[in-house]
Amino acid sequence: MSKLADANPVIDRAPRLARVTRAAMGVAIGTTATGFDRHAEAQTAPDTQLAPVTAVGAVAHPTGGYQVTMPTIDKLTQPLLDTPQSISVQPRALLDDKGVTTLRDALRDVPGVSLQAGEGGQQGDNLSIRGFNAQNDFYLDGMHDFGSYYRDPFNLESVEVLKGPSSILFGRGSTGGIINQVSKQAQLDPVTTASVAFGTDGTKRTTFDMDRAIPGVTGAAIHLNGMIDDGGVAGQDYTKNRRFGLAPELAFGLGTDTRVKLSYFHQQSYDTPSYGLPWINGKPAPVNTSNFYGYSQSDYFRSNVDVGTIRVEHDFNDNVTVTNQLRYGSYQRSIAVTEPLITGYTASQDIVPATLPLSSTLVHQHVIALSSRETTLDNDTDVNLHFKTGPVSHDLVTGIEVSRQTSDPTRYVGTQATVSLLTPTTLSSSVYPLTVSSIAGNTANAYAVYATDTIKIGDKLQVIGGWRFDRYDSTYHQIVAPVAHVTRDDDMPSWRAAIVYKPVPNASVYASYGTSFDPSAEALSLTASTAAVAPEKSTNYEIGGKWDTLxxxxxxxTALYRLAMTNVRETSLVDPTTSILAGDYRVYGFEVGVTGHITPRLQIFAGYSYNDAEVVASPNINELGHQPPNAPKHTFSTFIEYKTPWYGIEVGGGVNLVSSRTASSLPVTGTTIIERAPGYTIGQLFAKAPINDHITAQVNITNISDETYYDGLHPGHIITGAARAALFTLNFKL
Structure with a gap:
């Protein structure tokens, strides 16, 4: 085990070393949601030397720091320094310092990521990466987490954002990238932490985190993590969020050749959502941003998420490790929400005559309602092999994946009433009648085989080649008129090739090529109009460099890339009830990132992304030359933390910038107007101080300038961001 203690990011690592280190250290290196380090040895003075890097597969970053050096995904065998792909990782320490209470709040600070509003039947976390929608590209510990819900980070050790097509790793989707949530895991070291937080936006939040070795059972441990959150949104009087979460795990064989982990994740919510403001003539309605156009006691969004996972790892020897992960997930949701629309004044939605005063303008309360249950049954088997052919070494990952996903939404329609734009009054307990409009079902069976080999030729050159073959069979049925039953089967290969050159051990330059595909039923959304449509295809060319300095x-x-999606699904101009493959999107982009310690007391997480996205082919000539939806050219974020020399006090803050973006690539029907939200810049501050050896106090202030900005875009509505708010937290360590 001495080799593990001396691990260095430029030293070759066999797969077995990754698993043994991950098990022996209990996976978690970092901090809990309470702000305390999960290991007793992490309690060090501010100028203590940073911790060494652990082996592949561990969540490796300096003690309590922002820098991460290793990915957690089993299919990625090399350090981030030598991985030919742009990857942004936010570890627990950064999430704690920022005081985030939702995954959305964490992701808004990742360059290249832009938040957007949920679609009519796809509520929950929704965003774009490098200009492409990534709502269905969420993963939990390397397996698809496709449910439509708002994710809470209470059980996360880190958040990894892999940018660019990643079908070689995950199959369908992942055009702009994917988000992988890394769960906290059981460890042998005892940990008991908790936090209590109160916010000026009405937030009341409690979390706890416990780890214990199981007496009398060698290598066994139990982990229990929980959360209760009840809060609002600053500046939005009627929006309420209520969440409860629990995440236990049992682990056996930690530190041995065979590890078994049994985990369960539960999160439920009962929210009163707001769909924000209507568009008027291509701009957000010029009204009080706290206006609410729904029914305060009738609008709701409920979700109930249950995910159970069994993970088994076995090291046959130093060079062969087999991992099998089996998961069953159930995602239940029910929603009735009011979308404010400006219609009826012309033949086009959102257009209001210049002669009509705002006081006379009416908003139609478009009711969106559905109930649904999605399920997933997924099994992924990976074999990690480390071997040599003559002077050349190989890190080969190969495996198979089998999954089945289902969805059974029932949709409803309600009476569309009207309310004044300036002074909406229907804020009582009015109940709108709902009638069934659709009862449908989707089933998708996926089968995949894959292999990726990292070939090391000497100390300076690596060649990576990967191939994956996916068969994606889907079925759709509709039992309310118009009755339909359609199927679609897609067989798609994916590729990745890359060259990594290391001029010095702590730096690399790379060139890579990768592909991805998006079938019609990717989001369990196959319909009669898309059943005949083949998958969209994407390619990515990227060159970049990475340097671990100081x-x-x-x-x-840094990275420079060209990302293109061909055969984009478009509505046929001949038959509007069908879709055709006729569009092309193209993105030229550039990205830089800085993460880690500038000095022993000062650390930073920062990045900038430039994306020039454009519709270059479309059957609708009005779309040509415009930006795809939610594809800002500029995104920038930075967050710094400074450990002062006085009494253990820490201070810091950050800035987040997003340039203007559109809600659609098409002008409003019959006009030349494109719905566009202005860009924004918001700042945040934080301070943290120990009260004693067991209690730390922390304050986070968000949107410090109290700027009015627009956070979520949709062609039908736009959601304003939160006003200035402060969150006060007490962290406890027993």
């Missing part, structure tokens, strides 16, 4: 305590990254 004694490898600061990571610098």
């Amino acid at each position: 004694d490898s305590k600061l990571s610098l990254t």
Whole structure:
């Protein structure tokens, strides 16, 4: 085990080393949601030397720091320094310092990521990566987490954002990238932490985190993590969020050749959502941003998520490790929400005559309602092999994946009433009548085989080649008129090729090529109009460089890329009830990132992304030359933390910038108007101080300038961001 203690990011690592280190250390290196380090040895003075890097597969970052050096995904065998792909990782320490209470709040600070509003039947977390929708590209510990719900980070050790097509790793989707949530895991070291938080936006939040070795059972441990959250949104009087979460795990064989982990994740919510403001003439309605156009006691969004996972890892020897992960997930949701629409004044939606005063303008209360249950049954088997052919070494990952996903939404329609734009009054307990409009079902069976080999030729050159073949069979049925039953089967290969050159051990330059595909039923959304449509296809060319400087305590990254999606699904101009493959989207982009310690007391997480996205082919000539939806050219974020020399006090803050973006690539029907939200810049501050050895106090202030900005875009409505708010937290460690 001495080799593990001396691990270095430029040293070759066999798969077995990754698993043994991950098990022996209990996976978690970092901090809990309470702000305390999960290991007793992490309690060090501010100028203590940073912790060494652990082996592949561990959540490796300096003690309590922002820098991460290793990915957690089993199919990625090399350090981030040598992985030919742009990857942004936010570890627990950063999530704690920012005081985030939702995954959306964490992701808004990732360059290249832009938040957007949920679609009519796809509520929950929704965003774009590099200009492409990634709502269905969420993963939990490397397996698809496709439910439509708002994710809470209470059980996360880190959040990984892999950018660019990743079908070689995950199959369908992942055009702009994917989000992988890394769960906290059981460890042998005892941990008991908790937090209590109160916010000026009405937030009341409690979390707890416990780890214990099981007496009398060698290598066995139990982990229990929980959360209760009840809060609102600053500046939005009627929006309420209520969540409860629990995540236990049992682990056996930690530190041995065979590890078994049994985990369960439960999160339920009962929210009163707001769909924000209507568009008027291509701009957000010029009204009080706190206006609410729904029914305060009738609008709701409920979700109930249950995910159970069994993970088994076995090291046959130093060079062969087999991992099998089996998961069953159930995602139940029910929603009735009011979308404010401006209609009826012309033949086009959102257009209001210039002669009509705002006081006379009416908003139609479009009711969106559905209930649904999605399920997933997924099994992924990976074999990690480390071997040599002559002077050349190989890190080969190969495996098979089998999954089955189902969805059975029932949709409803309600009476569309009207309300004044300036002074909406229907804020009582009015109940709108709902009638069934659709009862449908989707089933998708996926089968995949894959292999990726990292070939190391000497100390300076690596060649990576990967191939994956997916068969994606889907079925759709509709039992309310118009009755329909359609099927679609897609067989698609994916590729990745890359060259990594290391001029010095702590730096790399790379060139890579990768593909991805998006079938019609990717989001369990196959319909009669899309059943005949083949998958969309994407390619990515990327060159970049990575450099771990300042004694490898600061990571610098840069990338230049061209991302293109061909055969984009478009509505046929001949038959509007059908879809055709006729569009092309193209993105030229550039990205830089800085993460880690600038000095022993000062650390940073920052990045900038430029994306020039354009519709270059479309059957609708009005769409040509415009930006795809939610594809801002500029995104920038930075967050710094400074450990002062006084009494253990820490201070810091950050800035988040997003340039203007559109809600659609098409002008409003019959006009030349494109719905566009203005860009924004918002700032945040934080301070943290120990009260004693067991209690730390923390305050986070968000949107410090109290700027009015627009957070979620949709062609039908736009949601304003939260006003200035403060969150006060007490963290406890027993």
